[in-house]
Amino acid sequence: MSTKRIDLHIHTIASDGTWTPKETVENAIKNNIDIFAVADHDETKNILETEKKAKENNIDFIRAIEFTCKAFDKEYHILGYDLDIDDENVQKRIKKTVQNRYLRDTKIVEMLVKNYDFDVSISEFEEFRKKPMTGIPSINYLKEKNIANDLKTYIYYKEQVKLSKDEDLPDVEEVIPIIKKAGGVAVLAHPSYYFPKSVMPTKQLNYFKDLKIDGIECYCNYNKPEENFKYYIDYCKKQGLAISAGSDCHGDTYKDRKFGEPYVTLDMTNIISRMKNYKYLQSE
Ligand SMILES: [Zn+2]
Ligand SMILES: [Zn+2]
Numbered sequence: 001m002s003t004k005r006i007d008l009h010i011h012t013i014a015s016d017g018t019w020t021p022k023e024t025v026e027n028a029i030k031n032n033i034d035i036f037a038v039a040d041h042d043e044t045k046n047i048l049e050t051e052k053k054a055k056e057n058n059i060d061f062i063r064a065i066e067f068t069c070k071a072f073d074k075e076y077h078i079l080g081y082d083l084d085i086d087d088e089n090v091q092k093r094i095k096k097t098v099q100n101r102y103l104r105d106t107k108i109v110e111m112l113v114k115n116y117d118f119d120v121s122i123s124e125f126e127e128f129r130k131k132p133m134t135g136i137p138s139i140n141y142l143k144e145k146n147i148a149n150d151l152k153t154y155i156y157y158k159e160q161v162k163l164s165k166d167e168d169l170p171d172v173e174e175v176i177p178i179i180k181k182a183g184g185v186a187v188l189a190h191p192s193y194y195f196p197k198s199v200m201p202t203k204q205l206n207y208f209k210d211l212k213i214d215g216i217e218c219y220c221n222y223n224k225p226e227e228n229f230k231y232y233i234d235y236c237k238k239q240g241l242a243i244s245a246g247s248d249c250h251g252d253t254y255k256d257r258k259f260g261e262p263y264v265t266l267d268m269t270n271i272i273s274r275m276k277n278y279k280y281l282q283s284e
Contacts, residue, residue, distance in 0.1 A: 009246020083184025215242030
């Protein structure tokens, strides 16, 4: 039995987290984390630097990414672990998603200018987005302009913008094979996200299983109350899927998503046994 503490879902400033690689590792030490993964949204920029710093401190590190994609007409997140981050298709997908996000941001502000009386303009937004910031510029802009102070309001405006298929997020059917072809393990992130205080119905879990997902993030803050962890674990055991765990910590942003919470030890998971390239740094 291994009591090593594990957290496979951390964001850095490469996406919308607040910590640099150095600060991420400092926080891993502070929280007594033995194994962790950086999984930035559609970004791999901070992987190598964090890995180097983690190894220097004798902490196990797993390379990862969190792909944004679409399923059931909504945004879903798929985690890729232990994948080749230099893989051509991985980097192509990242580039396209980043371009599309830029375009979508512009279109959101254009829509607001056209349809509403808010004090916003494209030229002002163009200047605003040049500033260094973490997170999505249109979210930050709408917050600063007091138009959308919470995510729900932001989504209300965002959904009024229609995108072509090529401009939109990739389908989950596209993303899972990209991860697997890059030698990685594909995991469904925070399945209860759309089912607060409840669980994703089996029918929907089956949909991801049929798309050859390798595992599920059974332990995560979204899946609380903790009784619900067992629902996902039982599903994984029954279907031969891997059990994973992650806090979805964004640094200091969300107080309910702390590094290492939920408290999970290595023996409560089995995801690492699916990873082909990863080797433990610390002895078992
Ligand atoms: Zn996510
Ligand atoms: Zn995340």
